[in-house]
Amino acid sequence: MxxxxxxxxxxxxxxxxxxxxxxxxxxxxxxxxxxxxxxxxxxxxxxxxxxxxxxxxxxxxxxxxxxxxxxxxxxxxxxxxxxxxxxxxxxxxxxxxxxxxxxxxxxxxxxxxxxxxxxxxxxxxxxxxxxxxxxxxxxxxxxxxxxxxxxxxxxxIQLVQYGCFLVGASLCSVWIALLVMKRMRERVSRVEKDLEYLASTDPLTDLPNRRAFYDELKTRLHKASAARKRVALMMVDLDNFKTVNDTLGHGAGDELLKQVAQALLNVVRPHDLVSRIGGDEFAVVIGPDASRVRARSTAGRIARNLSRPFILHGVDSAVTASVGFSVYPEDTTEMAELVSNADIALYSAKSRGKSVAVEFQSEMTAEAQRRARIEAELRKAVDQDGLEIVYQPQFDCLSGRLLGAEALVRWTHPSEGPISPAEFVPIAENSDLIVALGRWVLSRACHDAANWNAGMNASVHVAVNISARQLRTDGFTNEVCNALEKSGLPASLLELELTESQLMSNMSVGIQAMQELRAAGVRLSLDDFGTGYSSLSYLQSFPVHSIKIDRSFISPLPNGGQPIVTAIISMAHSFGLLVVAEGVEYPAQLEWLCDAHCDVVQGFLTGRPMSLEQLLAIIRAEDETPPPRNPPQVRAKPQRLPTA
Structure with missing residues (x-):
């Protein structure tokens, strides 16, 4: 400006x-x-x-x-x-x-x-x-x-007349020049105003943009420093904005952003600053008369106010938002660090769930630095083949026969030792690293499965988890087919596991990719069933072979949760789908599942995640043991199944 x-x-x-x-x-x-x-x-x-x-x-x-x-x-x-x-x-x-x-x-x-x-x-x-x-x-x-x-x-006389003519023509020319310059000045002024507007305003929401936000934040911090007052900075991010764009279209997404902008303006005071700094991310600046109590209260109101349904194209759409905030000068005296602290708090809010407001704590900085370091070192481990795959076996409930194994990635850090997948997988999912990691796991699992099925009588499939980013990647089906071709593994022995939330993030692209994979002969499984949307219409739309009941429903068995698990098994069988129960840890759980006609079990009771060599030993043992004429009942199988 x-x-x-x-x-x-x-x-x-x-x-x-x-x-x-x-x-x-x-x-x-x-x-x-x-x-x-x-x-x-x-x-x-x-x-x-x-x-x-x-x-x-x-x-x-x-x-x-x-x-x-x-x-x-x-x-x-x-x-x-x-x-x-x-x-x-x-x-x-x-x-x-x-x-x-x-x-x-x-x-x-x-x-x-x-x-x-x-x-x-x-x-x-x-x-x-x-x-x-x-x-x-x-x-x-x-x-x-x-x-x-x-x-x-x-x-x-002629010269006087000619001179008068020249003077008149010159004056007329000057007048025309003045008129033209005036109009040009007006146009330039309008263009300057338009450029100034575009340079400082988001044209969709009419809120200040990122540049104006930083300018105003700098000014307010300067005033707060001079008056020894506080400024609170809040970062607001919509949790499922992409779902709205993919399901209702970009027009609905734009309308949502407008309504969110108005909702934020209604929450804060007139002299507080609300900015759209990019995509579905907003920033709110309170002060220089803020306090931590006021900031905490405002952040909570923002999270609650954005959790209500928004009417988009005549349809109620549930939208939630995560809020992270930091206070100047208590948390920091530097503007860049204040923004970074609010972003760190926002990341923490998103990791805790939806409609959550989190204030910055000093220990969050160490966590953010660790996440950045883990991401960089994980990227290096993927590039240098520094990861390993373990396999958790899956058994048939009726015969006790080994049907397959789920590929699980593990990482042993050179200096820190084993790092839990619960830590490094979410870090990879929040960046493009998950695509490279998923590609590596897919290629390695197909190669291992081709090796353990070579020369064996029985066929044991491998199950690989697929991220939403992988599924949305152009040419993912070709990538899967190339991995199968290079490894020599038949497509029928590869099972890809996807979660409901992953598919719903872009339903049209997800279903199209699934149909292409199924046409190629690849098996598909719906993972963590019951924790996502769990709609019958969605289940009927997804071209899957099996569903996997989440361990949170298996854990209470057999003392609780039986109606839900029974309903899931019955519903899946009515759709012609196999049911896999994961997280089976006790014999009583296994017995109940067998009585409930569950198809496949997986858990610590039947087999902990193991190395490829350990899995090969089980496969060879099963291949050398002739199948019984009359397969024993499921309740007798736990004695035969490998235990941890």
Whole structure:
């Protein structure tokens, strides 16, 4: 904004300078034109008078020859009809006056007497009288000379008229220039205002943009520092904005942002600052009369106010927001660090769930630094093949036969030792690193599964978890097919596990990718079933082979939660889907699941995550053991199944 005001102060004096320059140029041009016109008119007059003198010289031959003064005077009187001739004088060859003609109405003092001495003395650029002489000759004999004096009064009148015209034209030109410059100045002013608006305002929500936000935050921090007051900075991020864009369209997303902006303005005070700093992220600045109590209260109101349904294109859409805030100068005295602290608190709020407001704590900085370090070192581990895969077996409830194994990634840090997937996987999911990590796990799991199925009678599939980012990646189906082709693993022995929330983040893209994968022969499983949307319409739309009951529903069994698990198993079987129970840890849970006709079990009871070599030992043992003629009942199987 300062740039535009400075520019305006520089432009206006420049306009006046340009106008003066135009006026000087017009003045110089007018003078040049007047001089040229005077020169041209004098030459034209001289030429006319010369012709007249030559004609008169021829007509005066006879009278000059006989010395007839009356006839000469009569001939000269014909000049009465020529207004610019003041006088005409005929001289004898000796230079004596013979006859003189003077224009009527002029006294002797008012006209110039032309003599042969005057001829040739007049200057071309002067406005003095024009003197022209012509000899009177007969048969090459000089009989005398005639000298005509012409006045330049007509030239002066024409020059005055021409000068007036030039002055009028110049004034008109200056007026037009002023008018044009005024309109240009108005247009420039409008453009400056538009540029200033675009430079400092988000055009969608009419809120200050990122640049204006930082400028205003800097100003408020300066005032707070001088007055020893506090400023609270809040970062607000919508939790499921992408879902709205993907399900209702970008028009609905824009309308949501407008409504969120208005909701934020309704929560804060008029002099507080609300900005949209990009995407679905907003910033709120309170102060410089804020306090931690006021900031905590405002952040809570923002989170609650944005948790209500918004009407988008006539449809109620539930939207939640995460809020993180930091207070100046208690948390920091630097603007950049204040913004960073609020972002750190926002990250913590998003990791805790939806509609949460979190204030910055000093220990969060260490956590953020650790996340950044873990991400950088994890990226290096992926690039340098520094991760490993363990496999948790999955068994058939009826026969106790090993059906497959879920691939789980593990990371042993060179200096810190084993790092839990619960820590590094969310860090990867919040960046593009999850795509590279998922690609590595898929390729490694397909290679291992191809090895353990080589030369075996039974087929044991491998299950691989797929992130939402992977599913949305262009060419993901080709990536899966390439991994199968390179490893030699049949597509029917690869099972990809996806969560409901991942699919709902972009339902159309998710279903399309799933249909392509299923057409390629890959098995699909809906992971963590029951924790997401769990809608029958969604379940009917997803082209999956099986669903996986989340461990939170298995944990209470057999003393609680039976109706929910029974309903899930019955519903899945009605859709023709297999049911996998994960997190089975106790024999009583396994027995109940077998009685409830669950298809597949997975958990610490039947097998902890193990290395490839341990899994190969189980596969070889099963391959060498002939199947019984009458498979034992499920309740007898836990004694045979491997236990941790």
């Amino acid at each position: 300062k740039i535009f005001s400075v520019w305006s102060r520089l432009v206006r004096p420049r306009e006046h300078v340009n106008l003066v320059g135009v006026a000087i140029a017009l003045l110089i041009s007018s003078v040049v034109l007047l001089v040229y016109q005077a020169f041209a008119l004098r030459i034209s007059l001289t030429d006319d008078v010369s012709v007249q003198a030559s004609v008169l010289a021829e007509n005066l031959t006879a009278s000059a020859m006989f010395g007839d003064r009356d006839s000469t005077a009569e001939v000269l009187n014909s000049l009465r009809k020529v207004p610019h001739v003041e006088s005409a004088t005929v001289y004898t060859p000796d230079g004596e006056l013979f006859v003189r003609y003077a224009s009527p109405g002029l006294s002797r003092n008012e006209y110039a007497e032309g003599t042969l001495a005057h001829v040739g003395d007049s200057r071309r650029l002067s406005l003095e009288d024009v003197f022209v002489a012509a000899p009177i000759v007969h048969n090459d004999q000089l009989l005398g000379n005639i000298v005509i004096v012409a006045t330049t009064d007509a030239i002066k």
